[in-house]
Amino acid sequence: MTALRIENLSRRFGDLVAVDNVSLRVEQGELRAVIGPNGAGKTTFFNLVSGLVSPSAGRILFEDKDITGLAAERRVAIGLARTFQITEIFPELTVRENLRIAVEVAGGHRLLPWLSGAGAREVESRITELLATAGLAGKADGVVGELSHGDQRATEILMALALRPRLLLLDEPTAGMGDQETHDVAQLIRRLHRNQALTIVLIEHDMRVVFHLADRITVLAEGSVLAEGAPDAIAANEAVQAAYLGKAA
Amino acid sequence: MTAIEEPGSAGRRAATSRTPGAAVHLLLTVLIWILLATMPLWIDRVGGYTNLATRVLVTGLAATGLNFLLGFTGVLSFGHAAYFGLGAYGVGLTIRYLVPSTLLGILVGVGVGTLAAVVIGFLIRKLRGVYFAMVTIAFGQVFYFIVYRWNAVTGGDDGLSGWRRQPLDLGFARIDILGDQTAFYYFVLVWFALATAAMWLLLRSPFGHTLIAIRENERRARFLGIPVEQHIWFSFVVSAFFASLAGTLYALLNNFADPHSLRWDKSGEFVIMAVLGGMRSFWGPLLGAAIFVVLQDYASSRTENWMSLIGILFVLVVLFFPRGVLGILGRRALT
Ligand SMILES: Nc1ncnc2c1ncn2[C@@H]1O[C@H](COP(=O)(O)OP(=O)(O)O)[C@@H](O)[C@H]1O
Ligand SMILES: [Mg+2]
Numbered sequence: 001m002t003a004l005r006i007e008n009l010s011r012r013f014g015d016l017v018a019v020d021n022v023s024l025r026v027e028q029g030e031l032r033a034v035i036g037p038n039g040a041g042k043t044t045f046f047n048l049v050s051g052l053v054s055p056s057a058g059r060i061l062f063e064d065k066d067i068t069g070l071a072a073e074r075r076v077a078i079g080l081a082r083t084f085q086i087t088e089i090f091p092e093l094t095v096r097e098n099l100r101i102a103v104e105v106a107g108g109h110r111l112l113p114w115l116s117g118a119g120a121r122e123v124e125s126r127i128t129e130l131l132a133t134a135g136l137a138g139k140a141d142g143v144v145g146e147l148s149h150g151d152q153r154a155t156e157i158l159m160a161l162a163l164r165p166r167l168l169l170l171d172e173p174t175a176g177m178g179d180q181e182t183h184d185v186a187q188l189i190r191r192l193h194r195n196q197a198l199t200i201v202l203i204e205h206d207m208r209v210v211f212h213l214a215d216r217i218t219v220l221a222e223g224s225v226l227a228e229g230a231p232d233a234i235a236a237n238e239a240v241q242a243a244y245l246g247k248a249a
Numbered sequence: 250m251t252a253i254e255e256p257g258s259a260g261r262r263a264a265t266s267r268t269p270g271a272a273v274h275l276l277l278t279v280l281i282w283i284l285l286a287t288m289p290l291w292i293d294r295v296g297g298y299t300n301l302a303t304r305v306l307v308t309g310l311a312a313t314g315l316n317f318l319l320g321f322t323g324v325l326s327f328g329h330a331a332y333f334g335l336g337a338y339g340v341g342l343t344i345r346y347l348v349p350s351t352l353l354g355i356l357v358g359v360g361v362g363t364l365a366a367v368v369i370g371f372l373i374r375k376l377r378g379v380y381f382a383m384v385t386i387a388f389g390q391v392f393y394f395i396v397y398r399w400n401a402v403t404g405g406d407d408g409l410s411g412w413r414r415q416p417l418d419l420g421f422a423r424i425d426i427l428g429d430q431t432a433f434y435y436f437v438l439v440w441f442a443l444a445t446a447a448m449w450l451l452l453r454s455p456f457g458h459t460l461i462a463i464r465e466n467e468r469r470a471r472f473l474g475i476p477v478e479q480h481i482w483f484s485f486v487v488s489a490f491f492a493s494l495a496g497t498l499y500a501l502l503n504n505f506a507d508p509h510s511l512r513w514d515k516s517g518e519f520v521i522m523a524v525l526g527g528m529r530s531f532w533g534p535l536l537g538a539a540i541f542v543v544l545q546d547y548a549s550s551r552t553e554n555w556m557s558l559i560g561i562l563f564v565l566v567v568l569f570f571p572r573g574v575l576g577i578l579g580r581r582a583l584t
Contacts, residue, residue, distance in 0.1 A: 071476070073472075081472070102473050105455075105459065
């Protein structure tokens with residue numbers, strides 16, 4: 001089964017074609033990196049796949065099911081979770097509270113006016129498990145908005161993970177981080193991918209992270225797929241070097 | 250007050266630990282319940298009267314109900330007087346024309362108000378911010394004009410009189426809530442207790458947590474898989490349900506349904522109360538309502554401009570306590 005299949009997907013904003021006739025396939029269990037210069041349409045591509053923005057043309061299939069017209073929250077419910085380039089969390093709540101909301105919704109409790117003792121214990125143990133995944137247990141009762149940028153991003157990833165997604169979209173998870181934080185987040189993503197058989201699509205500008213993690217790389221430029229292939233092939237691709245790697249250097 | 254606020258504000262600011270804040274809130278809750286349970290015993294001595302105490306309770310219930318939506322879902326309704334007023338007319342019309350039963354009247358009033366909220370909430374669930382507020386005003390005014398124009402049944406501008414609340418007949422006992430103002434106070438207190446307990450429990454439930462999530466960050470809430478519109482709709486209905494209940498009790502208190510009780514400026518009063526007392530605090534709206542009602546009672550007999558007094562107080566509170574009087578207790582954790 002193909003985790004994600006995109007067919008001729010386009011999105012226009014007025015005269016600008018932010019995503020221009022993109023087609024691609026991500027296989028189950030793959031870790032795909034999407035790279036490209038600023039403004040290439042990477043985030044818009046995620047917005048289309050996750051349902052935040054609707055396409056001007058084209059189709060989106062998740063596990064062979066057409067989800068093009070599905071509401072964003074329905075996509076989450078069937079196993080598609082994401083993080084944002086600018087962290088979207090509940091900054092005034094603690095890490096634990098952030099996770100609790102995610103875990104309760106994932107457990108199908110969202111409309112319950114009360115939670116049984118057993119249900120509550122299950123939620124707590126899942127929170128503990130998630131906190132351990134990212135080594136955040138020591139900061140669980142800290143208000144998220146007061147934590148470091150790295151810890152906030154880790155919290156957002158954990159919230160997405162709490163939903164037990166089968167496809168996880170991460171938009172520049174290491175943006176604005178120092179070397180140590182970048183390393184930690186890269187390791188976290190690697191562990192998730194290995195241990196949980198999760199399909200991950202990752203937008204990333206840090207090439208060390210990309211070449212360290214990705215099974216395959218898709219290069220976007222001006223809304224179109226410029227190249228796609230294994231990391232070695234992408235590194236050697238002249239068009240990519242000219243359009244992107246060259247510029248970055 | 251100062252004695253219990255100290256540890257709260259200090260502890261909140263310094264540490265991320267929840268314990269001091271939780272303790273302060275518990276203390277506040279106990280204090281409030283002691284005051285409410287004993288109010289008829291001392292209200293005369295501080296210059297008030299029993300029906301004023303009842304008015305504080307009823308108005309506080311309406312403001313607390315509104316705040317379920319405003320403070321805990323982050324959605325501003327400027328039309329809650331509609332549900333308050335529908336409750337009031339529901340009970341008045343039932344007792345006057347249908348059955349002389351207080352409890353049945355409450356049931357009808359709450360039913361009518363809630364039904365209206367189910368329909369209106371569904372229609373407006375996708376609107377946000379100012380648009381949501383404006384449309385709630387517009388729908389509210391529709392009910393006001395219906396009541397205002399339908400003279401023959403509602404009494405129009407004169408209000409609905411010619412009926413009174415009926416003594417309670419519980420089978421084994423008869424309670425004279427009509428003749429005995431203190432008995433009526435405790436009758437209202439029972440409803441107030443049930444309503445606030447229900448809201449308190451709801452806010453601590455998984456459903457309540459989704460509302461806080463929507464308030465804190467709607468986009469993240471949606472991308473956790475919460476159907477935001479549906480939850481806002483449900484929160485609106487819960488909120489209007491309690492506003493309707495307060496409306497029925499308000500009409501029963503006065504033996505009268507007032508068309509102004511469903512006009513938009515009444516909605517504004519509920520919002521002012523919530524903001525004044527602190528809309529992030531569960532008890533804030535009750536405190537705001539107490540300040541509002543007592544000030545209104547005291548000042549309206551002395552000056553026609555009592556609203557400007559409220560206005561000045563409101564400005565001062567917003568300037569110096571942007572999170573309302575109880576906002577100084579700090580953020581309330583999700584539980
Ligand atoms: N909601 C929007 N309205 C108008 N233009 C947009 C919108 N979202 C993105 N764009 C434009 O689309 C282009 C691609 O943006 P984006 O997808 O954010 O690129 P990237 O993530 O690759 O840096 C940019 O020119 C951006 O200004
Ligand atoms: Mg981007």
